Amino acid sequence: MKSIQQVKNMTKVALAVAALVGFSHNALAHTRLDTPIVPEGVRVKNNVVIGHACGDGTSIIASSVVFPDGQDSTLKVNGTVVTDKTIADYVTNYGNLYQKVLDTGTFKQEDEKHDEQGNTVGFYVREGKMPAYYTVFLPFRASAHTFEPSSCASSVKVVVAISDICKVTNVSGLSDATVNMWTPAVGSIFDGVGLHGYDSPATLTITRDLAANPLPGDCSEAGDAVELIPSKAQMDRDMPIVVKGKQWWPKQ
Numbered sequence: 001m002k003s004i005q006q007v008k009n010m011t012k013v014a015l016a017v018a019a020l021v022g023f024s025h026n027a028l029a030h031t032r033l034d035t036p037i038v039p040e041g042v043r044v045k046n047n048v049v050i051g052h053a054c055g056d057g058t059s060i061i062a063s064s065v066v067f068p069d070g071q072d073s074t075l076k077v078n079g080t081v082v083t084d085k086t087i088a089d090y091v092t093n094y095g096n097l098y099q100k101v102l103d104t105g106t107f108k109q110e111d112e113k114h115d116e117q118g119n120t121v122g123f124y125v126r127e128g129k130m131p132a133y134y135t136v137f138l139p140f141r142a143s144a145h146t147f148e149p150s151s152c153a154s155s156v157k158v159v160v161a162i163s164d165i166c167k168v169t170n171v172s173g174l175s176d177a178t179v180n181m182w183t184p185a186v187g188s189i190f191d192g193v194g195l196h197g198y199d200s201p202a203t204l205t206i207t208r209d210l211a212a213n214p215l216p217g218d219c220s221e222a223g224d225a226v227e228l229i230p231s232k233a234q235m236d237r238d239m240p241i242v243v244k245g246k247q248w249w250p251k252q
């Protein structure tokens with residue numbers, strides 16, 4: 001038989017290992033898309049995969065997602081911001097390509113977010129609880145993206161901003177203890193400078209169908225890598241969760 005001291009020591013070791021495992025799990029499992037790379041011309045059922053809550057004993061109680069609207073979004077080509085082009089120069093049908101798939105299994109209340117033209121620019125879920133050690137899928141559908149044949153784009157990376165909420169606070173209460181913000185750093189109130197998910201957004205990359213839609217002859221062999229990022233103005237407007245005309249998160 002083991003002495004009580006031996007058992008105590010073993011328990012201590014087991015707890016230390018559990019703490020390490022728990023920590024590394026939390027540090028690694030960022031919120032991302034289930035299928036982050038999709039081919040041109042294919043409609044895909046996808047999921048936001050929530051990686052973790054805000055530390056042991058906390059739960060995700062809501063989540064908010066923003067897709068770049070393509071109106072005032074920032075456009076990068078091979079890593080450099082371009083201002084003389086829009087997403088329409090690269091993707092012929094950008095706008096209203098994303099649709100939430102209704103799923104009230106974990107979060108009982110959800111809705112899409114629409115712009116003034118009625119285009120879906122994001123969605124939110126709330127009235128649920130995901131324990132810290134769980135994961136949850138938030139299903140949505142991405143319609144087929146079509147590349148502009150005359151463009152040199154070989155891929156388009158759509159930056160998707162996500163906030164996983166543990167506690168509803170006002171803007172000054174946004175911290176690692178209350179929210180995980182997987183957002184691009186664009187100067188919005190949801191940048192989360194210094195926080196866990198700083199400038200680490202989820203992405204959806206669409207790859208050109210080079211067989212059906214080959215690059216024009218004057219393009220580089222690799223083609224251009226295009227990136228579409230929601231603007232500061234869109235982030236500040238579309239990231240909050242508004243329920244029946246009243247802002248629920250962040251608190252006002």
Ligand SMILES: [Cu+2]
Nearest residue numbers: 026027029030
């Ligand atoms: Cu993480």
